[in-house]
Amino acid sequence: MNDSIPLAYSSCWSQNGRLRCSKGVPWMKDTYLRWLGGRGMDCIGWNDQEVVFMWGGPPELVEPFGAMEMTGLGRVGSKEVSRTDSKVGQAWFGLDKPESGLKSGLEPDLIEKSGSKSRLNSGLSPIHSETHADRVTVAAFNPSLFFNHPHSFSFPVTIGLTYAKNRFERSEVLLVRQKRNRDRVRSLSGMLEESAYAAVTQGSGLRRLAHVLTVAGSDSGGGAGIQADIKACAAACVYCSSVITSVTAQNTIGVQGVYSLAENFVAEQLRSVLSDMQVDVIKTGMLPSPGMITVLCQIIKEFPVRAVVVDPVMVSTSGDVLSGPSTLSGKELLPLADVVTPNLKEASALLGGISLDTVGDMRFAAKSIHAFGARNVLVKGGDLPGSSDAIDIFFDGEQFHELCGPRIMTRNTHGTGCTLASYIAAELAKGTPMLQSVQAAKSFVKSALLYSKDLMIGNGPQGPFDHLFMLKNQLNNYAPKWSFNANSLLLYAVTDSRMNKKWARSITEAVKASIEGGATIIQLREKEVETSEFVKEAVDCMAICRSHHVPLLINDRIDVALACDADGVHIGQSDMPAELARKILGPGKIIGVSCKTPAQAMKAWADGADYIGCGGVFPTNTKQSNPTIGLKGLETVCLASKLPVVAIGGIGAGNVQSVMELGVPNLKGVAVVSALFDQESVTTETRRLKSFLTVR
Ligand SMILES: Cc1ncc(COP(=O)(O)OP(=O)(O)O)c(N)n1
Numbered sequence: 298m299n300d301s302i303p304l305a306y307s308s309c310w311s312q313n314g315r316l317r318c319s320k321g322v323p324w325m326k327d328t329y330l331r332w333l334g335g336r337g338m339d340c341i342g343w344n345d346q347e348v349v350f351m352w353g354g355p356p357e358l359v360e361p362f363g364a365m366e367m368t369g370l371g372r373v374g375s376k377e378v379s380r381t382d383s384k385v386g387q388a389w390f391g392l393d394k395p396e397s398g399l400k401s402g403l404e405p406d407l408i409e410k411s412g413s414k415s416r417l418n419s420g421l422s423p424i425h426s427e428t429h430a431d432r433v434t435v436a437a438f439n440p441s442l443f444f445n446h447p448h449s450f451s452f453p454v455t456i457g458l459t460y461a462k463n464r465f466e467r468s469e470v471l472l473v474r475q476k477r478n479r480d481r482v483r484s485l486s487g488m489l490e491e492s493a494y495a496a497v498t499q500g501s502g503l504r505r506l507a508h509v510l511t512v513a514g515s516d517s518g519g520g521a522g523i524q525a526d527i528k529a530c531a532a533a534c535v536y537c538s539s540v541i542t543s544v545t546a547q548n549t550i551g552v553q554g555v556y557s558l559a560e561n562f563v564a565e566q567l568r569s570v571l572s573d574m575q576v577d578v579i580k581t582g583m584l585p586s587p588g589m590i591t592v593l594c595q596i597i598k599e600f601p602v603r604a605v606v607v608d609p610v611m612v613s614t615s616g617d618v619l620s621g622p623s624t625l626s627g628k629e630l631l632p633l634a635d636v637v638t639p640n641l642k643e644a645s646a647l648l649g650g651i652s653l654d655t656v657g658d659m660r661f662a663a664k665s666i667h668a669f670g671a672r673n674v675l676v677k678g679g680d681l682p683g684s685s686d687a688i689d690i691f692f693d694g695e696q697f698h699e700l701c702g703p704r705i706m707t708r709n710t711h712g713t714g715c716t717l718a719s720y721i722a723a724e725l726a727k728g729t730p731m732l733q734s735v736q737a738a739k740s741f742v743k744s745a746l747l748y749s750k751d752l753m754i755g756n757g758p759q760g761p762f763d764h765l766f767m768l769k770n771q772l773n774n775y776a777p778k779w780s781f782n783a784n785s786l787l788l789y790a791v792t793d794s795r796m797n798k799k800w801a802r803s804i805t806e807a808v809k810a811s812i813e814g815g816a817t818i819i820q821l822r823e824k825e826v827e828t829s830e831f832v833k834e835a836v837d838c839m840a841i842c843r844s845h846h847v848p849l850l851i852n853d854r855i856d857v858a859l860a861c862d863a864d865g866v867h868i869g870q871s872d873m874p875a876e877l878a879r880k881i882l883g884p885g886k887i888i889g890v891s892c893k894t895p896a897q898a899m900k901a902w903a904d905g906a907d908y909i910g911c912g913g914v915f916p917t918n919t920k921q922s923n924p925t926i927g928l929k930g931l932e933t934v935c936l937a938s939k940l941p942v943v944a945i946g947g948i949g950a951g952n953v954q955s956v957m958e959l960g961v962p963n964l965k966g967v968a969v970v971s972a973l974f975d976q977e978s979v980t981t982e983t984r985r986l987k988s989f990l991t992v993r
């Protein structure tokens with residue numbers, strides 16, 4: 298049911314008891330957000346009849362938008378009002394009549410301090426709510442830049458509040474925060490499904506990322522702790538902020554030192570992040586003192602988030618104690634936890650040291666820990682004796698789930714606990730349901746361990762693993778395009794499986810021979826082989842080309858190029874569109890596109906290609922029924938192209954000079970199949986052709 302009631306400034310409405318935000322706040326979206334990019338300030342004050350809304354900004358931030366004209370449209374009672382203001386330094390909208398009796402929002406001393414009393418007062422805009430309405434909701438957004446800006450007026454940040462039956466309810470209030478440093482945080486009960494901030498940013502075309510805040514210790518070795526948490530979130534494509542509780546001197550051998558931060562400094566870090574950013578999920582790791590847990594719990598209550606994931610870190614994988622025994626109970630935190638993820642040792646410690654040796658014991662532990670107040674419990678049985686599988690028990694308060702996976706035999710398990718909890722947090726932050734989040738996290742850890750089985754980082758018994766394994770191909774792609782240089786198009790050898798068969802040579806022999814003869818770039822154009830065979834050939838040819846510093850491209854097959862980590866692809870007009878190929882391959886791979894016309898050449902350039910192949914220039918048997926464009930067509934395309942061009946089609950020793958003599962600057966070389974590979978000696982013929990290209 299949609300009990301939507303548009304407000305005068307209709308930015309939000311209530312739906313199924315939840316705050317929902319519309320995208321259509323014409324004045325806000327079109328004037329304010331567009332110009333200030335969402336970095337304004339605003340506040341809401343209210344009394345029983347009115348809601349007050351305003352915005353503005355210090356000159357240095359508003360001045361760049363000096364030319365802007367802000368028009369506000371609103372309603373006061375039944376009267377439509379509008380106002381346009383084009384002054385620099387303050388952008389405001391509203392009636393000139395100052396308001397009084399506000400219970401929140403602007404405070405007189407703040408107005409005084411801002412030195413803009415009259416302006417600010419005159420900027421107040423009463424939004425007359427529909428008092429007959431059952432429920433209305435208004436929302437503003439968090440102008441973080443202003444909030445922290447030294448010259449900002451630091452007005453309260455209001456995200457949402459609901460007006461129902463002539464009074465403001467708190468049931469759906471996300472956050473009404475007072476001025477920074479005043480630490481007055483009001484009414485927090487219940488979560489909004491979709492925060493006003495998110496909605497406003499959506500409405501304005503701005504984006505926000507799911508956000509996990511990890512509160513944990515630093516591992517200097519980078520395998521666990523805060524470092525693992527950040528990498529796990531990155532792997533899950535979630536933003537991760539971090540509050541460090543303790544700094545450990547740690548490596549793959551063990552923990553050599555622990556230096557815990559003062560509790561009040563941990564509190565300061567927490568407030569810094571939570572007062573500014575829209576954190577979805579808090580994940581906790583090493584919490585070295587009971588006092589720190591108390592501080593954390595207090596702040597979580599002040600700044601509620603969508604979920605809290607507690608990894609009760611007590612002992613490192615090397616067996617070193619990271620958290621004193623007094624924190625082991627940690628029971629103050631558990632009632633705030635949406636899920637707690639103890640391993641067997643931690644579960645045992647939480648339960649006073651009982652022994653946990655069987656799956657039955659794990660179930661008992663999960664239920665007992667649930668009784669401490671955690672909504673869900675995941676007892677990890679990776680260390681369970683005598684089991685060839687890794688069995689975890691998940692208990693949601695009603696049902697047990699046995700989550701089984703293979704035990705991966707590797708030394709590189711350091712940081713698995715932190716990673717699992719952080720990945721769960723990341724999934725929850727994206728809105729994934731709890732059990733699915735846990736399953737996704739398990740699957741991620743399994744894949745990371747499998748991928749990193751043979752990794753060797755450090756010399757100790759507990760190695761870290763590679764969280765970013767899934768990005769490997771893409772990361773490689775972010776390497777500079779060192780491999781592509783338009784001059785490498787000079788003698789472009791394109792292989793042909795039929796010709797290789799005819800001359801009884803393997804593809805690797807053909808590639809080697811052409812490189813020996815002076816080919817400057819190779820393309821594997823295999824029209825008849827099976828995919829598995831193609832990949833194998835491509836991997837072998839890649840090794841040859843790499844060792845000779847000659848780029849290797851794959852014709853048509855982006856999947857094969859990715860599989861063998863080729864330097865790039867060549868695609869035709871009816872293949873994968875170049876724009877998508879670029880998206881898939883990333884910026885570091887070479888993409889060539891076949892073009893016969895200037896329009897195609899322009900499109901290839903716009904789509905992100907690196908060069909174009911232009912032809913067939915002359916008739917050829919290698920690619921039949923391919924219309925030829927002649928030298929004139931080649932010249933036209935070259936002149937129009939913004940990309941370097943390689944000519945193709947029927948080119949050999951007899952006509953290569955006529956091609957190059959066109960003398961158009963973009964024409965960088967010739968691509969040749971039969972003149973090299975349909976010959977008895979590939980090396981000799983390549984050398985011969987090269988001589989025409991290099992001798993002037
Ligand atoms: C350098 C170069 N230019 C053009 C082509 C032809 O590619 P395409 O249009 O994809 O046709 P097929 O090779 O698939 O028959 C090429 N391969 N190389």
Ligand SMILES: Cc1ncsc1CCOP(=O)(O)O
Pocket residue numbers: 912913914916917918919920923945946947948968969970971972
């Ligand atoms: C793949 C291709 N694209 C346009 S012509 C052609 C074939 C070129 O082969 P050859 O060099 O043997 O004429």
